[in-house]
Amino acid sequence: MSPPFSWIRPEPWGIHIVPADAWVDPSRPVSRALVTHGHADHARGGHGTTIATPATLAIMELRYQTREGASPVEYGETVAIGGGVTATYLPAGHVLGSAQILLERAGERVVITGDYKRSADPTCAPFEVTPCDIFITEATFGLPVFTHPPIGEEIGKLLEAREENPDACILVGAYALGKAQRVIAELRAAGHTDTIWLHGAMEAMCRLYEAHGVPLGDLRLVSEATKDQMRGHIVMAPPSALGDRWSRRLPDPVTAMASGWMRVRQRARQRGVELPLVISDHADWGELTRTIGEVNPQETWITHGREEALLRWCQLNQRRARALALVGYEDEDD
Numbered sequence: 001m002s003p004p005f006s007w008i009r010p011e012p013w014g015i016h017i018v019p020a021d022a023w024v025d026p027s028r029p030v031s032r033a034l035v036t037h038g039h040a041d042h043a044r045g046g047h048g049t050t051i052a053t054p055a056t057l058a059i060m061e062l063r064y065q066t067r068e069g070a071s072p073v074e075y076g077e078t079v080a081i082g083g084g085v086t087a088t089y090l091p092a093g094h095v096l097g098s099a100q101i102l103l104e105r106a107g108e109r110v111v112i113t114g115d116y117k118r119s120a121d122p123t124c125a126p127f128e129v130t131p132c133d134i135f136i137t138e139a140t141f142g143l144p145v146f147t148h149p150p151i152g153e154e155i156g157k158l159l160e161a162r163e164e165n166p167d168a169c170i171l172v173g174a175y176a177l178g179k180a181q182r183v184i185a186e187l188r189a190a191g192h193t194d195t196i197w198l199h200g201a202m203e204a205m206c207r208l209y210e211a212h213g214v215p216l217g218d219l220r221l222v223s224e225a226t227k228d229q230m231r232g233h234i235v236m237a238p239p240s241a242l243g244d245r246w247s248r249r250l251p252d253p254v255t256a257m258a259s260g261w262m263r264v265r266q267r268a269r270q271r272g273v274e275l276p277l278v279i280s281d282h283a284d285w286g287e288l289t290r291t292i293g294e295v296n297p298q299e300t301w302i303t304h305g306r307e308e309a310l311l312r313w314c315q316l317n318q319r320r321a322r323a324l325a326l327v328g329y330e331d332e333d334d
């Protein structure tokens with residue numbers, strides 16, 4: 001008999017499910033990939049077969065212009081992937097279509113969270129706590145200093161800035177997959193019904209969200225607006241557009257940025273952000289530690305971020321843990 005959990009092996013470029021010869025979120029092309037969600041550091045193109053939720057596959061199709069090898073799995077559905085291993089996809093609460101993957105073999109259970117968060121998000125299904133033996137968790141914000149405020153507070157700051165600047169626009173930098181749609185949906189939930197103006201790079205992803213049942217209200221393109229039309233309005237753009245020539249067409253923009261990193265003042269200053277909004281799609285320190293407690297695994301494997309502090313926390317709490325050294329996972333999606 002093989003030793004427990006020898007069928008799952010972390011390699012630098014992904015988690016290898018050995019008897020199925022499949023990989024979870026591999027950072028290089030493989031013959032069979034299980035993909036947790038659509039952010040580029042998890043969902044690379046070029047795999048032979050990609051097993052993912054329908055929304056994640058749609059996001060990958062939009063980005064890579066191909067559906068070749070797409071193999072859809074619904075939330076809660078269990079598929080046999082070979083070598084006696086099954087995979088069940090469960091909501092991760094991170095972005096539209098994001099999943100944790102529960103792998104089972106001969107009674108052994110492993111959960112890979114991908115990226116996740118516990119706070120409510122109107123654009124995706126909430127994280128489900130799933131009991132398992134090995135819990136492989138992300139740790140993007142794995143330091144006690146990272147506490148994300150309630151999103152309502154940050155949306156309130158944005159709406160206030162808009163009130164205070166009726167002749168200007170508020171330019172919000174946000175990642176095109178997930179963050180932008182969440183900010184828009186939260187603005188709508190707060191009663192903001194005005195047109196929100198979009199950078200062209202965000203349009204297709206917003207339409208994809210709407211096609212998957214996430215209404216975003218009146219969205220229009222900056223390229224079709226006059227300066228005066230945008231005065232007193234909110235404009236959304238990818239972070240890379242904040243400082244570039246593109247923003248010159250806007251009426252006296254007040255620059256905001258929605259990111260978990262806005263907790264770090266220096267990062268906001270470096271980017272020239274006047275209105276930092278601490279809005280993250282990742283678990284903060286409190287959520288990471290609470291989730292480990294609730295899942296209560298025999299062992300926790302930590303990846304994708306600041307592993308050391310969470311490792312230390314596990315040890316102090318008499319929990320077995322190890323840090324994995326995966327490479328190629330950047331913070332596209334903070």
Ligand SMILES: [Zn+2]
Pocket residue numbers: 039041042115304329330331332333
């Ligand atoms: Zn990630």
Ligand SMILES: [Zn+2]
Pocket residue numbers: 037039094115333
């Ligand atoms: Zn992500």
